[in-house]
Amino acid sequence: MDWLSLDTENCPVKRTLEVVGEKWSLLxxxxxxxxxxxxxxxxxxxxxxxxxxxxxxxxxxxxQILETRPYRPAGGRVxxxxxxxxxxxxxxxxxxxxxxxxxxxxxxPEGPFLNVRHADCGAPxxxxxxxxxxxxAVAHDQVVVSAGASARERQR
Numbered sequence: 001m002d003w004l005s006l007d008t009e010n011c012p013v014k015r016t017l018e019v020v021g022e023k024w025s026l027l028x029x030x031x032x033x034x035x036x037x038x039x040x041x042x043x044x045x046x047x048x049x050x051x052x053x054x055x056x057x058x059x060x061x062x063x064q065i066l067e068t069r070p071y072r073p074a075g076g077r078v079x080x081x082x083x084x085x086x087x088x089x090x091x092x093x094x095x096x097x098x099x100x101x102x103x104x105x106x107x108x109p110e111g112p113f114l115n116v117r118h119a120d121c122g123a124p125x126x127x128x129x130x131x132x133x134x135x136x137a138v139a140h141d142q143v144v145v146s147a148g149a150s151a152r153e154r155q156r
Contacts, residue, residue: 005153007153010151019059024048024053028046028056029065032082032083038079039080042057063087065085065088065091068080
């Protein structure tokens with residue numbers, strides 16, 4: 001496949017980054033994965049401005065990665081908390097993969113920030129690319145890439 005001959009306007013990596021490619025969006029998804037649900041908690045834990053936070057939450061809700069659910073604190077008005085949708089939970093391997101890369105290439109000298117382990121056996125969890133036929137992990141030099149049905153030739 002000649003990569004340079006393809007028009008990348010329809011690339012799924014590009015389309016994904018249009019939704020979640022900003023730092024605060026990925027950090028918000030990380031926060032929700034780890035149990036944070038409320039606006040004030042996001043703001044305080046991340047140190048993000050209210051305007052940026054509101055904008056990113058609005059975009060993640062519009063993209064159906066997060067959804068809002070009402071709650072009422074004791075003696076307070078109805079507010080909304082944020083939870084991951086199924087589409088949002090599909091981001092989990094991406095977050096784990098970023099963490100795994102960071103532990104390898106941008107690690108703190110003291111060691112990993114989190115230990116993610118399989119609940120049944122206690123072994124570390126890792127993200128891998130695998131063959132869907134025999135379910136073995138494959139490296140980048142063990143795959144062949146070809147243009148898919150939605151690929152278009154680049155107009156020169």
